[in-house]
Every structure is written in structure tokens, then in C-alpha cells.
Amino acid sequence: MKIRTEGTRTLLSRWAGWAGTNPGKVLLITLAITVIMLVGISMLKMDMTFFSIMPQSSPQVRDLRRIIDEYPFASALVAVVDGRALPEERATETVKAVIDEMTAVFASEEFSSSVQSVYSTVDTEFLEEYGLLLVEPKDLARFRTMYADPDLVPFLTALNDDLEREYSGDGDALEDDEMQIVAWVRGVERIMDGLADTMEGDLPGRDEIEAALDDYLIGETYFLSRSEDMGVLFINPTYSVDDLARLVPETDRIEERVRRIAEERGVTAGLTGITVIARDEFVTSEQGVAVSMLIAFVLILLLMVAVFRIRTSPIIIGLPLLLGIVWTIGVTGFTIQRLSIITAMYMVALVGLGVDYAVHLMTGFVQERDRGRNFIEAITGSFTKSGRGIVTGALTTAAAFFALLMADSEMIRELGIVAGIGIICEMTVMFMVIPALLGWRQKRLERKGKVDTVIGQKAVVSSDFVDGVGQVIARRPGAVALALLILGVALGSQAPNVTVETNLMELQAEGLESIELQDTLVEEFGAAPDxxxxxxxxxxxxxxxxxxxxxxxxxxxxxxxxxxxPTDAQQAKRRPYLRDIRDGLDEWGSGGEPDLDLLTEELYRLEANLVEMGDLAVLGGTDRVAFALNRVTGLDDDGRKVATSVFDRLFAVLESDGADSAAVAAYRDAFSPRLRDRVYRMAGVDRVTLADLPTMTTDTxxxxxxxxxxxxxxxxxxxxxxxxxxxxxxxxxxxxxxxxGMILAADQLMEVAQNDGGRAMIAALVAVFIILLFDFRNLKLAGLTFAPLVLAFVSLYGVMAIFDIKFDFLNIIAIPLLVGIGVDNTVHINHRYLIEGRGEMRTALARTGSAVALTTITTMIGFASFIPSIMRAMRSTGIVLTVAMALSFIYAVLFHPAVLVIAAERWGWNLRPNTSRKEHT
Amino acid sequence: MHAKKRSISILIALFTTFGAAILGAQDAEALLAEADRVFRIDRVHARSTLYVTRSGREQAPQVMEGFEFEARDGTARALSVFNSPPRVAGTAYLTVGDDLWVRFASTGRVRKLSSSAKKNSAAGSDFSYADMGEGSRSFSDRYEASHDGTERIDGAECHRLILTPRRGERDAYEQLTVWITEAERRYRRIEYFENGAAIKVMELEDHRPVGDIEYPFRITMRSLARDSVSTIVTDFIEFDSPAVEERFFSTAYLDTIR
The missing domain is CATH 3.30.70 (Alpha-Beta Plaits)
Incomplete structure (x- = not known):
């Protein structure tokens, strides 16, 4: 069954011999190609955000892009000012002051290049002019009654009537309008305070009454949290998430100033919003890839030095490895012109994959030298023995990667192209440069008259462990195969329990402020930014x-x-109510002596109404509303009287002998005309046009x-x-x-990843199978080669389920890569077994086991280098791929050889290539 | 001949398909009717505690005493009086058919709630006023049932039924999915659908015999659309209770509660 491979002078071995003797020429050619690739790299754009990999052709993503491009507010940076660490009485005012300062700073010339506009408060001027035109007719009907007579006592009567109208009893409504209700309660309290002050001899000034009416009619103008100790402002940048050159530096500059302003006033502040998250994705992805790349390179080169005992290994292996990546990026620059987060991650994996070719070539070289061959014999021998396996392995892997072109989504097609190119580049560079660098080393040794250190090292030639494994498999193949089959089935039984990570934010870097602030906005403001x-x-x-x-x-x-x-139809429906309100107010005339008894009665009614609202707020758990209502009524959450309320002050005066209707009239004369004027102005009947709208509204x-x-x-x-x-x-x-929106786009991303992941997996399996058929020209052997791969996948899903590792859009895309990578080990074992012949599995494993183990370790290092990444998507992908490689190795070196021995030696299956059967029978 | 054979085959296929569907629907209706025993109780006197957790924050437990009574004309009447927290001790909700009133202990005033309030949150919980009680109007009165398979919940095999509102039924949920235990034929879980999605799910646990009914002493409603969960734990319940008097169910009685 031996195949005549050894000793044959192949094209590859002839190249190796020439390159080994002409290293300068080879390195010159390599340099020229590298220069061309650098041109390709200069054409490359780093697109490292999640948004960039979303399916750009889907309607949701297209609309989202349109929103980002066309609507300024969608890209707004949300500055969150946090005053929770301050004493309660200072928090709100400090937060407002910080927001005011930030507004001034970011609207100034200093930030004109990066900030288009800043919004921190509601445009009150617009509301004062058109406020009631924005109100639904059913509410305008209420207001028509409520403001028919703004005289103090009739106003209170109408207010109480309104509060006591048939009541919806909906606790949720209190929660939904919490901030507005709190402001309204504060307005009522301030109006009552003004009356109490007046009756106690201190008529409030115009500003105080206006401020009370602002609260009562307009509400809170700042964007504050429920507990009013946090606030937000919106900074519209002059750049978008696609403007990668400005995204990081400009956002950093704004963020630095936001922090500084907050710090100076004793509060904290941070940024969030789609633009900031994109900046963070970009930075953390780049950092993650860079750190992983460094870790992978260092570990792999250290391993190479340790294994081959050649001090120049970092150069002989590291240089072509690096060049392979440079070439890959260069070709990517010429072809697809961008690196996404996925393809950038692949570059790190490529370190682990590319080095495999070096391992096989170096192992062969060391083995030949160890046998006492001279340099040229060793290098050509290595290429003769390992060359075909490397080419088959690389083509299999590349074909599996290129099969990803069958995918629907651009991100997976890009991955397929880059991954396939990467494998071919690495293989080509290794074939070109390694013999040249070994030749260069040999010449140096010869010049210095030194003996090659690899001779007699037996570093990777054989290993007792691998030999022992080979012995066990050769003796008891059935038991080994059965044990691993049971392991595979046991793990596979858990596979259906693997779940899918549906929260894209869980895949971002851990501890990112922009992500944490999103949760803060939900918890403290009751508003999700997405x-x-x-x-x-x-x-x-x-x-x-x-x-x-x-x-x-x-x-x-x-x-x-x-x-x-409002639409013209809405404005037309509302205008009659507004006219009625205005007509009523036109006819209104204040005067007469206030009825103190009626006033007292209305105040009791108002207090009762506010107490009942407080009861519901306490029951409903709407703390802020409960707090505001308790303050105005002087109650605590248990309904106990704990403070003197404004009503207590009023009743004390009104029920005393000193009750003075003149004081009430004085307050009425100060308050009612202003209420009348404000409501009259807000009930403007002019048509609102686009030109009247506040810029915050148009930008939004x-x-x-x-x-x-x-x-x-x-x-x-x-x-x-x-x-x-x-x-x-x-x-x-x-x-x-x-x-x-981003959430639907993220769903689309996951959906595409799931669909395309499955499709890519099938395409990769088909491509690999066809190549295996071509390579082995034996259907049975091609089929058997697949068995460990299937077991590895099934076991991987089982392990994921057991350790609650979820599928996400990144690892689900990366898994099909394993079809191409995982099959390599079995391919090498097949080739060696066919060379060594029947009954020689122990020798075949001894000759390939170490190299296979080493290449698996290097690939695992490549994948595992993602595990320290702060980005959780990279981390999970690193874990999944590392586990997958380990499983793939176990099944390849234990299960597969056992099955081969059973099939070829027990069952008598013919595993030789069909064309060579006659020749060898 | 061939055509005739084919027609017979089609008829048999149609019969087996629709026949099975009809049988399935009958089974489902029967199952539902059996589980609905829990609604066929009258003169109920109960003391229970309502626990509400919103956004991870537990609110003060609400202890209440409830009375239910069905008038001769079939109108469901219910009165719930809060004993705790102190702020609302003595506050009472009265339901008479579709009408709702609340009497505030803090002010002694009685307020009518709008008829649309029945689907609103009751006392800040995840139960609506309607969920709290529709009297003897059971699910089988209001919904049509179809069988949707079986499923194990906490080790108990359950029938899963899909309920859709009967024609003309007002204020019903768009759909309910109910799980009825195979052995005891009692409700174990109810999922409520509105506008194309399940919005809340009720778990009925700790069933104990009360008279000839297995009553769930722990009912949990988890909102799927809000970050909140409410649990009613029944401390005491009695059917056909002498403590329930017809006079309780009037606004005049509300005025007398102290």
C-alpha cells in the first residue's frame, strides 16, 4: 500500500532546493511583492463597528443608515450628568448648572468644528405661544372649562372639578407621566405658597408667580431623571458613525470636556448614544485585535523556539508569518477595501493557522537533518514529504473558506474571501521564504564554521507520548473508537440545549460606560435610548x-x-376650542370680594384630591410623584401627618379671626391676570408652520x-x-x-448569521468533501475523514450547552471555519498512514502526531488569544474556537486512527486511491 | 372507477382531518369547563397579601380582605378592603358588574372609576381589575378553546389550550394560552396576549382543597412588557361564607367602612 512519494523530486522540492541555495533572490522577490501589498494596505479602511457588519441590503439596516445620514438627532451624543452623590437638596440645581455650562461650552466657537448644536431644555417660548394647539381636543374641552374664569376661587373650583371627573384609576398613567405630574404638583404648591405668603402678609413678586405658572402650565424644561438628581443634554456632532477619521478623536475631545466640567462641580458625567457606542466598538475592537495579535505572535514564536531549538526561529517562522498577514491585508485592500471586526479578528486566527505550514516544513527539515541528511537534502526532503499534505490541507481549508461566498450576507462573504486569501498567502509565503531563510541561516553557520544545532536534537521527530498513543490505538482500535464515540454521543445529547445570545449589548466590551449609561437611562429616566x-x-x-x-x-x-x-386637520379640530378659551378670557374681568368660605372649601377639596393622588402613588410605587404629593400635603408614605403643609398654613389663617379677604384679593389680582395672559397666549389660533418650530424639534x-x-x-x-x-x-x-432601529438591525444580524452560518457550514462541508475525494480518490476514506469532524462539532455544541456558552453572531459565523481547519489533522494522518502502509499506524502517528499536535496548539493559541479580549463577542468566539480545536484534535488523533485501523486492517476496506489500486495489488 | 376511489380517499382524509379537529375542540372545551370549576364559587371571603416588585424593587406588601358575591341577576360583585400598608388601610374597591368605585380611607371619599379602568393596573400591580375577578364568568363563557398539545410544567403534565374570544365578547384578551394539569384538571399557567404578543403570564401554584375545589393559594402575575411581577398569596379563603353579606356591595356601604 506504500505510495511512491518519498524520494520523488517534486516541483515543490525543486523550488525548495533552489530557494535554499539562492536566499537573496527569493527575499528580493518577496520584498517586491510585499511593497505591492503595502499599496493594497493603503487602500484599506478599518470598519470596526457592529453596525458596519449588519446586512446592508435589509430594509431595516437601509432605513437605519438613512436615519443616521439624514436625521441629525439620531447621531446625538447623550451626555448624562449624575448628581446622585450630592446631598438631595443640592443635586437638582447642581445638575442643571452643569448642564447649562456644558450647553454654553459645546455651543461655543471652541467646539464649532465638532458640534453642530446642543439641546438641554425644552423650547418654552414655542410652548408659551402654541402650547394649547398641541393638546388633544378632549383635553382642550377640559381646559375650556378649567380656564373659563381664572379668578382665584373659580379657578380652584374648576381645578377640583377636573381632578374629580370620572377617574381612570390607572396606576400606570401616574408612572408614565411622572415627571410632568411632579412639575404640576410643584406648580400647584407654589401657587398655594404664594396665596399663603400673601395671607401671612408677604405678597410674592411677579417672578415668583411666573415661575409657579411655568411649573403649572409648562412643566419641567430640563431632561431630568425621575429623582431629579440626574440630567441629560444632547450634543449633535458634525460627524456620523461612518466618519471614522473623526469618530474617535472628536468624541474623545467632547467626552474629555464633559468629564472635566462635571468634575469641577463635584458630579460625574459620561457619554452614550449610537455614535459613542460606535466609537467604543471601534476602539475596543482595535485594541482587542491588536492585543490578541501580539499575544498570539509572542506565544507561537516562543513555542517554535522551544520546539525546534533554533534561536533564529522567530525570524525563520515569524517573518513569513508576518509577511503572510501583510499580503493578506494587502490583497484585501485591493479586493474588498475594508477590514470589518470579523475579518480583522480572522487576521489573528491566521497567525495560528499560517504557522502550521511552517511547523510541517520545519518538522520535516529537522527530521531529515536528524537522519544525517545535508542541508539541501533535508530541505528538499521536507518539501517532498510535507509539501503535498500542506497543499491539500491549505486548499481544503481555503476551499472551505471560499465556500462562504455562498452566503447571502456581505459580512460572511467578506470573511470567506479574506480567510481563503489568507490561507493561500500564508502557504505561498511559507513555501517561498522558509527555504530561503533556512538557506541564509545555513550559509551563516557555514561561514562561521558552526555545526547545525538541530542535528541530533530529536525535538519533534518522535515523542514517547505520541508513540504510546499509537501503540494503544494499534492494539485496541475498537475500544478507543467506542470510548470516543460514547463521549461524542454523550456530549452531543446536550447539544440541543445551546441557546442564542439575543442581547447585542452583552457582546460588547465589559464595563463600557456608554453601555452602562444605557441601563442608567432605562432605570433612572425610564427611557431606553434604543x-x-x-x-x-x-x-x-x-x-x-x-x-x-x-x-x-x-x-x-x-x-x-x-x-x-400638528397636521392641518388636527389644527383645524383644535382651533374652535382655542377660540372658545380665548373668547372666554376676553370676556373675563377680575373683581369683587373673594368668598373666603368657598375658598376654604375648595382648598379642602384640593387637599383631599392631592392626598388621594398620593395614596395611589404610594400604592403604585411611583415614588417621585408620591414624594411631591406628600410634600404638598405634609404626609409621609404611611399617611401620617409629619410636616406643616401649605394647606395647614392656609387653613390656619382662613379659620382664624384674622382671615382677610383683602389679602386674598391682592393675591388674586397678582395671580389671576397672569394666569389669564399665559393661557390666552398659549391658546394662539395662528397656524403653526415649519418655520415656527424649535430647532431641536426639526433636528429630531x-x-x-x-x-x-x-x-x-x-x-x-x-x-x-x-x-x-x-x-x-x-x-x-x-x-x-x-x-x-438598531435593535431590529441587530436581530437581522443574528438572523443572517444563523441562516448564513448554517448555509456556510453546508457549503464548506461540500467543498471539503470534493477536495478530499480529489486528494484521496477514495470515497470511503473521504467519508471516514469526515467522521471526526462531525463528532467534534456535535461535542462542541454539547460543551457549549453544558457551560452555557451561547451562540452569537460572531462565533456562529466562525464555526464553519472549523470545517476547513479541523479536517487538516485527519488529512495529514491519512497521508502518512497511506505512506507508511497497513499495520503501521503506530509509525504514522509517531511521524505525524507531534506535528499535528503542534499545529493544533498553534491554532489554539491563535484562537485563544481572543479570550483575554475585553470585547465579550471576541472572548466567546475565542473560547468556542479553542474548545473546537481541542475536540477536533482529540477525535483526529485518537478516534480517526482507530477507525482507519478497524476499516483497513480489520474489515479489509481498501483506502488506497482508486487509480493506484491496480498498481499496488 | 379511479376517480371514485380518489373521491373516497379524499373524503376519508377530510373526515379524519376535520373529524380530529372537531374532537380536539370538544376535548378542549371539556377540559376548559372542568378547569373552570375554580370560577364557580360564590360568597367568597378571603384574606390575602399582594406583593409587587417593580424594576427589582419590592413595594410594601398590600394586605387585603375580599368578599365576592353573585347577585340573583348574575351580576358579579366584589369588595376588596386594604388592611395594609398603613397609607391605604381602610381603602376599598367595589366592583358591581362593569362598574368600579374606590373609597379612599385617607379622605373618606368615594370615587367612581371609568368603565375603561377594568383593564388598567389594579393598585399598581400587574393584575388588572378584570384579572382580579370577573365573578362567575369563566373562561369557557368568554373564550373558545382549541387543544395545542401537552407540556410539562414543574414535573406536572399539562394540556395546553389556546383560547380566543367568543363572538361579540367585549374587553376580552386577544388570546389566552392556558395550561391545565392533566391529572387534576386545574389551571397551572395562563398567558395573556394583546396586539400580537404575550404581555403577561400568570402562574397558579400551591393548590389546596377548599370545599370540593382545589384553590391556588399563590397566584403570580409576571408582566412581560414591564419589569414587574405581582404575587397574591391567599392567607385564608372560604366559599359560601356567612361573612359575605349582600349589603357590602353598595356605595352606601363603602361610606361606612372605617
Whole structure:
């Protein structure tokens, strides 16, 4: 069964001999090619964000790109100012002061190149002019009654009537409008305070009354957290996530200033938002790849020095390894012109894969030298014995990688191209440069008159362990095969329990502030920054769409342009109410002596209404509303009277002999006209046009050009939570199919990865099988070669399930690579077994086992170098691929040889190539 | 001849398909009717505690005493009086058919709740007023059932039924999926659907015999759309209780609660 390979002068061996004797010429050719590749590298763009690998042709991703490109606010940097460490009484004011300072700084000339606009408060001027035109007719009907007579006592009566109208009893409503209710309660308290102060002899000034009316009519203008000790401002950058040259330095500059301003005032602050997360992905991916690359290189070269005992190994192996990567990146630059996070990661894996060819060549060289061959005989002998196996292995691996071109998604096709090119580049460089560098070394040794240190080392020629393994397999192949089969089946039985990571944020780097701040926004502000978006070209469709969306249980809020710029139909419906309000106020005239008894009665009613609201707030757990209502009523959470409230002060005066209707009239004369004027102004009936809108509104909802509008649908929970996200997207899907956003794009990414991962796996298996058939020209052997691969995959999924390692978009894509990589070991064992012949499995393993073990270790180092990465997606991929390689090795060197022995020597299967059967029978 | 044979085959296939479906539906309805025993209780007097956890924060437990009664005209009536937390001790909710009232202990005032409030959150919990009780109107009265397979929950084999509202049924959920234990024929889990997705799921546990009914002493409602979970633990329950008086179920009685 021996095949005539040894001793044959192949093309490769002739090349090795020439390169070994002409190292200068070879290195010159290599240099010339490398220079060309450097041109390719200069054409390359680093695209290291998750967004860049999303399926760009999917409608969701296309819409998302359109949103990022066209709507300024979508790229806004969200600065979160945290004053929670401050005493409660100082927190809110300090946070507001920090926000004001940041607003001034980022709107200044200093940041004009990187910041387009800054928004930190609601545009009150617009609300003061058009506020009531933005209100739904049913509420305008209430307001028409409530503001029919702004005289103090009638106003209080109307307010109480409104509070006591048929009541929805909905605890959730209190929670959803928490901030506005808190501001409204504060407004009521300040109005009552003004009255109490006046009755106690201190009429408040105009500003105090206006401030009370601001709270009561407009509400909070800053974007504060529920507990009002945190706030946010929005910084619109002049660059987007695609502007990679500016993304990192400009975001860093803004972030540094945000931190400094906060620190100077004793609070903390950080940035989040899609742009900041993209910056962090870019930086952590680059760092992750760089660190992994360094780790892989250092460990592998140290291993090479230790194994081959050649001090120049870092040069003889390291240089071609590095050149292989340079060439790969160069060809990538010429072809696809970018490196994504996935293809960049592959470059690290390539360190572990490329070195395998060097290991086989060096092992052969050392073995030949060890047998006493001279340099040229050793180098040509090595190429003769290992060359074909290396070419088959490389072509198999490359073919498996190129098979990824069958995938639908660009990211996997790119990976296929880069991975395939990488293998071929590494193999080519190794074949070119290693004999040349060994020749160069030999000449140096000869010049110095030294003896080659590898002679007599027996470093990798054989090993007692591998020999022992070979002996056991040769003696008891059935037991070994059965034991491993049982292991595979046992692990495989757990495989169905592997789960999929649906939270993209769980794949980001650990401890990233931008990610943690997203959770903070959900917890403290009740607002998730990752919303769903809806692009609409028809503003008139929005009101009914928004109503339907707001009815969904999973939707917290819907923000749309028609909340600020009602449609003509909406404005027309509302205008009659506004006219009525204005007409009523036109006719209003303050005067007469206030009825103190009626005032007292209304104040009791108002207090009762506020106490009842407090009861519901306590029951519903809406702490902030409960706190505000308790303060105004002087109660604690248990309903005990713990403080003197403004009502206590009022009742004390009103029920005393000193109650003075003149004081009430004085307050009324100061308060009521102002209330009347404010409401009158807010009830403007002029048509709101685009030109009237605040810039924050236009930046948020309207594109830089064109007539479309953007609506954002805020989820009630963190949408990255997979279970919740499916509810949120399903419910939104019942209203509109046009929803888009990062969360849906991430789903698409996972979906594509799952579909394409499966498809790529099948394509890789088919490609590898065809190559194996060509190589071995034996269907049975090709089939047997697949068995350890199948067992390795099944076992890998079992191990993943047992240790709760989830599939994610990165590792699911990387797994098909294992088809090409994992089959290499069995290919080398097959070749050697065919060379050594029947009954010589022990020798075959002794001759290949060490090299196979070494190449597996180097590949594992390449993959394992991702494990220290801070980016969790890289880490999980590193773990999965390392485990996969270990399993693949175990089945290749234990199970596969045992099966070969059983098939060829017990069952008498003919495993020789079909064309050579006649020759050798 | 061939055509005739084919027709017969098709008929047999149709019969087996639809026949099985009809049988499945009948089985499902029967199962549902059996599990609905738990609704067919009257003059209920219970003391229970409601635990609500929102966004990981536990709220003060709400201890309440409840009375249920079905009037001669079939109208379901329920009165729940809070004993704790102190802030709402004495506060009471009264349900008469579709009408709801609340009496605040803090002010002594009675307020009518809008009819749309029945699907709103009750007392800040994940239960709606409707979930808290529809009187004897059981699921089989309001929904049509179809069998959807079996599933094990905590070791108990359960039938899984899909319930869809009967024609003309108002304020029903879009769909319910209910799990009924195969052995005892009692509800184990109920999933509530609105607008194309499951929005909350109720677990019924710690079944204990009360009269001839196996009653769940622990009912947990977990919201899938909100980060919250509410659990009602029944401390005491009695059916056909002499403690339940018809006069409890009026707004006039609410005024007398102290």
C-alpha cells in the first residue's frame, strides 16, 4: 500500500532546493511583492463597528443608515450628568448648572468644528405661544372649562372639578407621566405658597408667580431623571458613525470636556448614544485585535523556539508569518477595501493557522537533518514529504473558506474571501521564504564554521507520548473508537440545549460606560435610548398611527413631529376650542370680594384630591410623584401627618379671626391676570408652520433635506432584553411594518448569521468533501475523514450547552471555519498512514502526531488569544474556537486512527486511491 | 372507477382531518369547563397579601380582605378592603358588574372609576381589575378553546389550550394560552396576549382543597412588557361564607367602612 512519494523530486522540492541555495533572490522577490501589498494596505479602511457588519441590503439596516445620514438627532451624543452623590437638596440645581455650562461650552466657537448644536431644555417660548394647539381636543374641552374664569376661587373650583371627573384609576398613567405630574404638583404648591405668603402678609413678586405658572402650565424644561438628581443634554456632532477619521478623536475631545466640567462641580458625567457606542466598538475592537495579535505572535514564536531549538526561529517562522498577514491585508485592500471586526479578528486566527505550514516544513527539515541528511537534502526532503499534505490541507481549508461566498450576507462573504486569501498567502509565503531563510541561516553557520544545532536534537521527530498513543490505538482500535464515540454521543445529547445570545449589548466590551449609561437611562429616566424608528413621507398618517402605537402595552411613549407640528386637520379640530378659551378670557374681568368660605372649601377639596393622588402613588410605587404629593400635603408614605403643609398654613389663617379677604384679593389680582395672559397666549389660533418650530424639534424629527419625518417609539423596558424585544417588535409590527432601529438591525444580524452560518457550514462541508475525494480518490476514506469532524462539532455544541456558552453572531459565523481547519489533522494522518502502509499506524502517528499536535496548539493559541479580549463577542468566539480545536484534535488523533485501523486492517476496506489500486495489488 | 376511489380517499382524509379537529375542540372545551370549576364559587371571603416588585424593587406588601358575591341577576360583585400598608388601610374597591368605585380611607371619599379602568393596573400591580375577578364568568363563557398539545410544567403534565374570544365578547384578551394539569384538571399557567404578543403570564401554584375545589393559594402575575411581577398569596379563603353579606356591595356601604 506504500505510495511512491518519498524520494520523488517534486516541483515543490525543486523550488525548495533552489530557494535554499539562492536566499537573496527569493527575499528580493518577496520584498517586491510585499511593497505591492503595502499599496493594497493603503487602500484599506478599518470598519470596526457592529453596525458596519449588519446586512446592508435589509430594509431595516437601509432605513437605519438613512436615519443616521439624514436625521441629525439620531447621531446625538447623550451626555448624562449624575448628581446622585450630592446631598438631595443640592443635586437638582447642581445638575442643571452643569448642564447649562456644558450647553454654553459645546455651543461655543471652541467646539464649532465638532458640534453642530446642543439641546438641554425644552423650547418654552414655542410652548408659551402654541402650547394649547398641541393638546388633544378632549383635553382642550377640559381646559375650556378649567380656564373659563381664572379668578382665584373659580379657578380652584374648576381645578377640583377636573381632578374629580370620572377617574381612570390607572396606576400606570401616574408612572408614565411622572415627571410632568411632579412639575404640576410643584406648580400647584407654589401657587398655594404664594396665596399663603400673601395671607401671612408677604405678597410674592411677579417672578415668583411666573415661575409657579411655568411649573403649572409648562412643566419641567430640563431632561431630568425621575429623582431629579440626574440630567441629560444632547450634543449633535458634525460627524456620523461612518466618519471614522473623526469618530474617535472628536468624541474623545467632547467626552474629555464633559468629564472635566462635571468634575469641577463635584458630579460625574459620561457619554452614550449610537455614535459613542460606535466609537467604543471601534476602539475596543482595535485594541482587542491588536492585543490578541501580539499575544498570539509572542506565544507561537516562543513555542517554535522551544520546539525546534533554533534561536533564529522567530525570524525563520515569524517573518513569513508576518509577511503572510501583510499580503493578506494587502490583497484585501485591493479586493474588498475594508477590514470589518470579523475579518480583522480572522487576521489573528491566521497567525495560528499560517504557522502550521511552517511547523510541517520545519518538522520535516529537522527530521531529515536528524537522519544525517545535508542541508539541501533535508530541505528538499521536507518539501517532498510535507509539501503535498500542506497543499491539500491549505486548499481544503481555503476551499472551505471560499465556500462562504455562498452566503447571502456581505459580512460572511467578506470573511470567506479574506480567510481563503489568507490561507493561500500564508502557504505561498511559507513555501517561498522558509527555504530561503533556512538557506541564509545555513550559509551563516557555514561561514562561521558552526555545526547545525538541530542535528541530533530529536525535538519533534518522535515523542514517547505520541508513540504510546499509537501503540494503544494499534492494539485496541475498537475500544478507543467506542470510548470516543460514547463521549461524542454523550456530549452531543446536550447539544440541543445551546441557546442564542439575543442581547447585542452583552457582546460588547465589559464595563463600557456608554453601555452602562444605557441601563442608567432605562432605570433612572425610564427611557431606553434604543428606540424603534418610523420614517414617514406623509405627516397626515401619523396621528392615527401614533394613537395605535401608544395603545401598545410594550410601548412607553411615541415621539413624533405632529406632537409639535400638528397636521392641518388636527389644527383645524383644535382651533374652535382655542377660540372658545380665548373668547372666554376676553370676556373675563377680575373683581369683587373673594368668598373666603368657598375658598376654604375648595382648598379642602384640593387637599383631599392631592392626598388621594398620593395614596395611589404610594400604592403604585411611583415614588417621585408620591414624594411631591406628600410634600404638598405634609404626609409621609404611611399617611401620617409629619410636616406643616401649605394647606395647614392656609387653613390656619382662613379659620382664624384674622382671615382677610383683602389679602386674598391682592393675591388674586397678582395671580389671576397672569394666569389669564399665559393661557390666552398659549391658546394662539395662528397656524403653526415649519418655520415656527424649535430647532431641536426639526433636528429630531425632520431630515436635513426632503419632506419625510421621523417618529421614535420608545420601549417600556431595555429593548436589548431578547424576551422583551420580541414582544415589543411583535406589537409594533401589528401597527406598522416600517419600524426600524438598531435593535431590529441587530436581530437581522443574528438572523443572517444563523441562516448564513448554517448555509456556510453546508457549503464548506461540500467543498471539503470534493477536495478530499480529489486528494484521496477514495470515497470511503473521504467519508471516514469526515467522521471526526462531525463528532467534534456535535461535542462542541454539547460543551457549549453544558457551560452555557451561547451562540452569537460572531462565533456562529466562525464555526464553519472549523470545517476547513479541523479536517487538516485527519488529512495529514491519512497521508502518512497511506505512506507508511497497513499495520503501521503506530509509525504514522509517531511521524505525524507531534506535528499535528503542534499545529493544533498553534491554532489554539491563535484562537485563544481572543479570550483575554475585553470585547465579550471576541472572548466567546475565542473560547468556542479553542474548545473546537481541542475536540477536533482529540477525535483526529485518537478516534480517526482507530477507525482507519478497524476499516483497513480489520474489515479489509481498501483506502488506497482508486487509480493506484491496480498498481499496488 | 379511479376517480371514485380518489373521491373516497379524499373524503376519508377530510373526515379524519376535520373529524380530529372537531374532537380536539370538544376535548378542549371539556377540559376548559372542568378547569373552570375554580370560577364557580360564590360568597367568597378571603384574606390575602399582594406583593409587587417593580424594576427589582419590592413595594410594601398590600394586605387585603375580599368578599365576592353573585347577585340573583348574575351580576358579579366584589369588595376588596386594604388592611395594609398603613397609607391605604381602610381603602376599598367595589366592583358591581362593569362598574368600579374606590373609597379612599385617607379622605373618606368615594370615587367612581371609568368603565375603561377594568383593564388598567389594579393598585399598581400587574393584575388588572378584570384579572382580579370577573365573578362567575369563566373562561369557557368568554373564550373558545382549541387543544395545542401537552407540556410539562414543574414535573406536572399539562394540556395546553389556546383560547380566543367568543363572538361579540367585549374587553376580552386577544388570546389566552392556558395550561391545565392533566391529572387534576386545574389551571397551572395562563398567558395573556394583546396586539400580537404575550404581555403577561400568570402562574397558579400551591393548590389546596377548599370545599370540593382545589384553590391556588399563590397566584403570580409576571408582566412581560414591564419589569414587574405581582404575587397574591391567599392567607385564608372560604366559599359560601356567612361573612359575605349582600349589603357590602353598595356605595352606601363603602361610606361606612372605617
Amino acid at each position: 428606540t424603534l424608528y418610523l420614517i414617514s413621507d406623509d405627516r397626515n398618517e401619523l396621528p392615527s398611527l401614533v394613537d395605535d402605537l401608544e395603545d401598545l402595552e410594550s410601548v412607553k411613549a411615541v415621539d413624533t413631529i405632529t406632537h409639535w407640528w 424629527f425632520l431630515p436635513r433635506s426632503g419632506s419625510s419625518t421621523l417618529t421614535s417609539i420608545s420601549p417600556r423596558r431595555n429593548p436589548w432584553d431578547g424576551e422583551y424585544r420580541s414582544i415589543f417588535t411583535a406589537q409594533v409590527g401589528t401597527v406598522t411594518e416600517r419600524g426600524t
